[in-house]
Amino acid sequence: MAEQNNTLSGVTQGTSQLLHEATEKTAETVIAHTAKYNDAYSTIDKFVDGFWERMPYLFIAIVVFSIFLLLARLFKFFVRKTLADRSYTRQNLVLVLNRVGSSAIMFFGFLIAMVIAIPGFTPGQLMSALGIGSVAIGFAFKDIFQNLLSGILILLGEPFKIGDDIIVSGMEGTVEDIQIRATYLRSPDGRRIVIPNATVYTSPVTVNTAYQRRRCEFVVGIGYEDDIQKAKNIIMTILDKDVSILSQPAFSVNVSALADFSVNLNVRWWVDTTETSTSTSISTVQEQVIQAFAEQNISIPYPVQEVKVYRGDAAIQDDVSARAK
Secondary structure, eight states, X not given: OHHHHHHHHHHHHHHHHHHHHHHHHHHHHHHHHHHHHHHHHHHHHHHXXXXXXXXXXXXXXXXXXXXXXXXHHHHHHHHHHHHTTOTTSOHHHHHHHHHHHHHHHHHXXXXXXXXXXXXXXXXXXXXXXXXXXXXXXXXXXXXXXXXXXXXXXXXXXXXXXXXXXXXXXXXXXXXXXXXXXXXXXEOTTSOEEEEEXXXXXXXXXXXXXXXXXEEEEEEEEEXXXXXXXXXXXXXXXXXXXXXXXXXXXXXXXXXXXXXXXXXXXXXXXXXXXXXXXXXXXXXXXHHHHHHHHHHTTOOOOOOXXXXXXOOOOHHHHHHHHHHHO
């Protein structure tokens, strides 16, 4: 019995020792793994603590930037209210003040918000960073900067304004908007045309609606056998009776060319575009001229071609036929 007790006691002690050693190894392993991630946890804790410490400053920065956004909108409102109602104020000048002024206000608000939110940040650091990358930015955004400068010059010079009908680089349309990058046109058939400001600034531009008075004209031909003075008097009477045609500058009907099949008369008159359009006036006058010429037996000739077919000499043909027999 004594031997069995000793054996059991030895086994128990051995088992306890093994369990103790295993526990120590497990603890050492856990401590070793914990030490590996201790630095990462410490860094994350620092970031979290720093974030919560800067939260009041971030909130203040957002409030400050929001105030500057509100100031920019108020600036736009006061510019429109102060300048837009005055007859001598140019429309594009209002656009320049709105866009450039509001952008400057928001930029200063952004700088102040960055100084509040980021410790150690100064506007000089931003300027130095822009200076370092200015060459690369200049090459990368050459076209953008060119269009930007051209847009500002167009707005300041005001060769045309929103609502004008213009022709530039063979494209015609009504100006819908003049932005910093491009000018937007609405074509007569209802399509939008986007033209870069650099193209608009460096190309000849025809402004159809620059003046209220526009000249209309068309050419009509009469036969050589017709009375030219009678035809001119008929057209002058039509122009004189049309109330939409201006008396000054005076309208005129003159012989413009002696064509192959007709004597061409050039008809010119002026209209006020606020009362009628040039296309409508031309169409109306042409319809009346056609009707009046038909009633007064004035012909409007069209090209006529006479085709002659040469069949050869009859004697030669008879000789050829006799030889063939």
